[in-house]
Amino acid sequence: MPKVLISDKMDPKAAQIFRARGVEVDEITGKTPEELKAIIGQYDGLAIRSATKVTQEILDAATNLKVVGRAGIGVDNVDIPAASAKGVVVMNTPFGNSITTAEHAIALMFALARQLPEADASTQAGKWEKNRFMGVELTNKTLGLVGAGNIGSIVADRARGLKMKVVAYDPFLTPERAIELGIEKADLDTLLSRADFITLHTPLTDQTRNILSAENLAKTKKGVRIINCARGGLIDEAALKAGLDSGHIAGAALDVFVTEPAKENGLFGTPNFVSTPHLGASTTEAQVNVAIQVAEQMADYLVNGGVTNALNMPSLSAEEAPKLKPYMALAETLGSLIGQLAHGPLSTISIEVEGAAADLNMKPITGAVLAGLMRVYSDTVNMVNAPFLARERGLDVREVRHDREGDYHTLVRVTVKTEAGERSVAGTLFGNAAPRLIELFGIKVEADLEGHMLYVVNEDAPGFIGRIGTTLGEAGVNIGTFHLGRRSAGGEAVLLLSVDEPVSPELVAKVRVLPGVKTAMALSF
């Protein structure tokens, strides 16, 4: 039974779902990195929010880990390249808290427009400063939206309901989508010069870090009000403070900070500055949503192999997973066969599917071929890290889907380009379930590839089969299955034998010197 650790505070629904889906679960929150390192080795899955940092060190200690699930959106607390290299799937729940976070941005916009926190503090201090708190209306004001993705587009919708004009800067926003959202697409400088309020809704990347830098803040309209419910690091906090102090910026509200938890910050105590402790996603509804989603996604992966919302692997629905399972076994076997047989560096690998296979999601098939192939170099390879390793090795991976009907109802072919030329193997599913080799380097040969095998290429000549049988018999090796194919009568022939024990190098050497043998190799699957 797979075992999951929930290491951050999460709605109890997550644990209930894991248990109902046959996944054992421990809820242990508040561990230090050292304490987490000591226990993580026993778990197949790790469910987190933002407090747990999934670093290279934690991943190195996580010897059984298969999946990290983030109940939320941002995965900046997970070292994704390190997870990918270790073959650990990283998933998030991209939609569960979007409405809640958008509402928080709108709440902060109102808080700034009417100075609600300061007015509240003053009133409760008995000051009744009616003349001090003169606000501004939102109606007819321009909202500058930086990032019009899931959350940004909900903010835009709510802002339009408040009769604001919305101008958006997002390099990936299409003109059609802008029309659909009823917003104006603009470049950043235009947005900065026109917006009365600016709200940020992008991830933190090399392009967005300090997107509101001192230079860009200087381009804003005097009296601008700024909201950040996305990620700390999008705004230069020192420049923001200077803008508030000078009066150029009329107000700023931050839910996120460069350093979190933000127990101290230069902005604290600045007039017209409002802050919340990363509460964007903190509503009952959003926390229930993300807890349910993360548990369902992780259980799907651990129990059925379904992949949803993974950041380092193509999606595979729980419905598709059982259909793809035999194909992935076939693909991995073909990858392994060609990895064992093709000598020297590979430059290109092409994966072709036809017949029933052509109707399937191809990414998992490709991942499985690469995993089989790369396992020849490293036994920690799986479908998640194989594409990364292949890329690291400069392997050009091509996928080809054929509409044509071939001789087989379904077929997967793997071709690699080596220094010696192209090498190709193909296989099918027997009875829609059992992987079977049907072609090896251009020779038709039907074989089940499993366990220990001996591969021999020889000249097709009378007496050869007897000789090989005798050689194996003398070595005390029992032949399980025997598969033979040849290019033409008297031409090159290929022999695949399954045997009960691993084939020793000494036996391979004896087979290689038999008359007519061109090559011999031990294979294992």
Ligand SMILES: NC(=O)c1ccc[n+]([C@@H]2O[C@H](COP(=O)([O-])OP(=O)(O)OC[C@H]3O[C@@H](n4cnc5c(N)ncnc54)[C@H](O)[C@@H]3O)[C@@H](O)[C@H]2O)c1
């Ligand atoms: N405060 C919170 O508690 C909280 C909660 C949820 C999400 N978030 C954060 O909110 C942010 C937005 O989340 P989302 O779900 O809308 O993400 P999303 O991926 O749906 O949208 C992000 C948008 O940013 C755009 N973008 C990327 N680079 C850009 C650039 N250089 N300039 C302008 N736009 C750019 C993308 O095209 C995309 O449309 C993320 O950083 C997320 O981590 C915070």
Ligand SMILES: O=C(O)CC[C@@H](O)C(=O)O
């Ligand atoms: O889990 C949280 O409270 C924060 C979530 C938020 O930052 C996110 O990226 O989803």
